Amino acid sequence: MTSKAMDLIYWKDMERTGMVLTGLVVGLLSLFQLSIISVVSTLSLAIMCFTISVRIYYKLLQVLQMGDGVHPFQSYLELDISLSGEEAQHYMQKAIVLSFSVVDALRNLVFVGNLFNSLKFLLLMYLVTFLGNLCDGLTLLIIGVIAVFSVPLFYTKHQDKVDSCFVAVQAHIDNIKDFLHRLAQGGGPPPDPTPGGAKAH
Numbered sequence: 001m002t003s004k005a006m007d008l009i010y011w012k013d014m015e016r017t018g019m020v021l022t023g024l025v026v027g028l029l030s031l032f033q034l035s036i037i038s039v040v041s042t043l044s045l046a047i048m049c050f051t052i053s054v055r056i057y058y059k060l061l062q063v064l065q066m067g068d069g070v071h072p073f074q075s076y077l078e079l080d081i082s083l084s085g086e087e088a089q090h091y092m093q094k095a096i097v098l099s100f101s102v103v104d105a106l107r108n109l110v111f112v113g114n115l116f117n118s119l120k121f122l123l124l125m126y127l128v129t130f131l132g133n134l135c136d137g138l139t140l141l142i143i144g145v146i147a148v149f150s151v152p153l154f155y156t157k158h159q160d161k162v163d164s165c166f167v168a169v170q171a172h173i174d175n176i177k178d179f180l181h182r183l184a185q186g187g188g189p190p191p192d193p194t195p196g197g198a199k200a201h
Contacts, residue, residue, distance in 0.1 A: 009152050021149045028142045116180075 011017045030039050054072050061067030071077065083091070108114060109121040131140075155162055 009149060010156070011149075011153055017149065021145070024145050025142060028138060028145065031138055 007013060008017050008020055027039060027043060030042075034042075051073065058067060058070070058072050062069035109118050112118045
């Protein structure tokens with residue numbers, strides 16, 4: 001399942017990826033005008049009409065001895081989506097550990113376990129309020145879906161340039177974090193990088 005999802009994201013099968021991306025974007029865009037119940041029911045009707053029509057068509061071909069009678073969706077019916085008891089327990093444990101980790105991190109941020117991290121979280125929430133005024137959650141979801149199908153492919157084609165940009169940005173972020181850290185500890189001068197410090201002449 002994971003490999004098939006990665007094949008979709010990296011456009012290994014362009015026709016299938018295009019259909020999935022178009023369906024997702026059109027479905028999300030329709031939520032601007034219709035309720036989620038209407039969208040889900042309409043999509044379900046369209047899918048069912050398509051699959052039943054194809055199934056009847058293949059059945060007619062078999063009756064007329066113009067086809068081999070192979071089920072058109074047999075590959076999907078045989079797709080193994082079940083989980084063993086150990087796998088289900090493993091994923092459940094991972095979900096529980098992740099949930100408690102998130103709760104613990106939020107507790108430390110809200111109750112100021114680390115002042116610097118809480119200030120960063122406060123700044124992030126302040127910036128999110130501006131983002132909320134610009135667009136709603138559905139718009140962000142559509143942008144996220146498009147990004148999932150475009151950013152990995154863009155990165156694989158321009159990996160060297162993207163990595164160099166990330167390195168430069170990370171260097172600037174490290175400089176800013178170092179400055180803020182020194183400022184929080186009294187604003188002392190940066191340490192001398194030369195061995196033993198600079199000597200007075």
